Amino acid sequence: MRRPSFLARLAEAWRSLFGSARRTELRPEMSRARSPAAARRAPRPSASATEIFTPTRPRTARRKLVGRAPELARILDALRHDGAHVVLYSERGRGKTSLANLVATKLRAGGIVVVRHACEADSDYDTIFRALAADLPHTLVASAAGEEQWLPAGPLRPQDIADFANRLACPQLVCIIDEFDRVRDEGTRTRLADTIKLLSDTARPVQFMIVGVAATLEHIIGQHPSIQRNIVPVHLPLLSDAEITAMLVDGGREIGLTFGQQVILFVLGLARGMPYMAQLLGLRLSQSALNRGAGEVDATDLALCIDRMIDDAQSGIGLRYAEITSGARDRDMVLTLRAVATAPQDRFGCLQATRDGATATIDRQRVSVASVDRLLDGGILQPTADPTLLRIGDRPLMYHVLLLALRDSVATAAERARADRATDLQSLGAAAD
Ligand SMILES: Nc1ncnc2c1ncn2[C@@H]1O[C@H](COP(=O)(O)OP(=O)(O)O)[C@@H](O)[C@H]1O
Ligand SMILES: [Mg+2]
Incomplete structure (x- = not known):
């Protein structure tokens, strides 16, 4: 039996939601007063929606992370016990900085000194190491000189860092360098690699955790x-x-x-494993429900949330979508984007795509190779080492595609539900006759 498509499943979920939530209709201006039943059902609030759902902020120790136990254990083992350096990488929004925050908290709780720096596009070896040194408590450096003289003047070399490590008055120092992908200067990558080699070879107690947006290890630290x-x-x-x-x-x-379960199903379908998107949907949906004075997030909130997110995207992503699809007239491109946005992905966001002549197959949907190639040219899809696997290179565009497709299917499902109701009424009327 053919598995129903992703959108068909969502539309079906919508239908049952809509059916079970007939009382809600799609009216945002619905009663603001919480019904006694909803109030009884709803748990007692202990925080506000913006404190709990944080799409624009990495998580800090105050707010729990979901999952990540295996990655946390691997990183802590490497830093605490193996004397190794760590490179944490992924696409944007998957939770690297949040996890780095948790790593820093755990290390500090165990008495390990941690310094941090987030890079910018014009950061280089010199600015990164001076910023890390400035983050060190004064008491930890065996030097009579002020902080600005801890490191020699002039361009820093790896040997300067190794010498500096000798003057540290702490048994172990972990330096977290975030957003390392932003650094444009190639020399910085090479010098950081040289520093890692020097520190490792001489067993000095300084370790790095390098964090950044990348699809492979080499993308972030180069070939070393x-x-x-x-x-x-x-x-x-x-x-x-x-x-x-x-x-x-x-x-x-x-x-x-x-x-509700069906709402969760929608969020899972839209977020597709991305914590950023799950947080954004969590926030928008709960704000909408709270505005209505409701104790449960339901179909009303979902419909409003989809509309709002499409509107929010109008300027940038909306234009990009219009450009790529020639204002949605390029049907093959619209279908290709939909296939990409809905295809099952592996844990790292890659999807299966095969080609045969002028036809490509993505999740059993046949599209033209020309459209896939255009997406590859534009970086919306990226090749991987495996020729049958493609990586999604533009998540915001994929969300837009999903939201548009969903709005269509929601509208269709809502119409169908209305039609069903009309039929119900007719048959009721007929029965009454
Ligand atoms: N494990 C997690 N549990 C809950 N929320 C998370 C988790 N990881 C990330 N987030 C949320 O996802 C968003 C992106 O996280 P962030 O750490 O900034 O990602 P990155 O550094 O990879 O771009 C933030 O809103 C953050 O609050
Ligand atoms: Mg980050």
């Missing part, structure tokens, strides 16, 4: 075979559906809301 064995690479995967469900259910409990 000499340091491969000193590095533990951690490619951060997408969250599982169970983890995203936990994010919604636990978050909802803290703000006094429940997320």
Whole structure:
């Protein structure tokens, strides 16, 4: 039996939601007063929606992460016990900085000194190391000189850092360098690799955790075979559906809301494992429910949330979508984008795509190779080492495609539900006759 398509499944979910939530209709201006039944059902709030759902902020120790236990354990083992350096990488929004925050908290709780720096496009070896040194407590450097003289003047070299490590008055120092992908200067990558080699070879107690947006280890630190064995690479995967469900259910409990099962299904379908998107949907949906004075997030909130997110995207992504699809007239491109946006992905966001002549197949949907190639040219899809696997290179565009497709299917499902109701009424009328 053919598996129903992703959108068909969502539309079906919508239909049952809509059916079971007939009382809600799609009216945002619905009663603001919480019904006694809803109030009885709703848990007591202990925090606000913006405290719990944080799409624009990495998580800090105050707010729990869902999942990530295996990655946390691997990173802590590497830093605490193996004397290794860590490279944590993934696409944007998967939770690297949030995890780095948790790593820093755990290390500090165990008495390890941690310094941090987030790079910018014009950061280089010099600015990064001076910023890390400035983050060190004064008491930890055996030097009579002020902080600005801890490191020699002039361009820093790896040997300067090794010498500096000798003057540290702490048994272990971990330096977290975030957003390393932003650094444009290639020399910085080479010098950092040389520093890692020097520190590792001489067993000095300074370790790095390098964090950045990249699809492979080489993308972030460059090709440096000499340091491969000193590095533990951690490619951060997408969250599982169970983890995203936990994010919604636990978050909802803290703000006094429940997320119905069907709503959760929608969030899972839209977020596709991305914590950023799950947080954004969690926030928008709960704000909408709270505005209505409701204790449960339902179909009304979902419809409003989809509309709002499409509107929010209008300027940038909306234009890009219009350009790529020639204002949605290029049907093959519209279908290709839909196939890409809905195809099952592996834990690292890659999807199966095969080609045969002028036809490509993505998740059993046949599209033209020309459209796939255009997406590859534009970086919306990226090749991988495996010729049958493609990586999604533009998540915001994919979300837009999904939201548009969903709005269509929601409208269709709502119409169908209305038609069903009309039929119900007619048959009721007929029965009464
Ligand atoms: N494990 C997690 N549990 C809950 N929320 C998360 C988790 N990881 C990330 N987030 C949320 O996802 C968003 C992106 O996280 P962030 O750490 O900034 O990602 P990155 O550094 O990879 O771009 C933030 O809103 C953050 O609050
Ligand atoms: Mg980050």
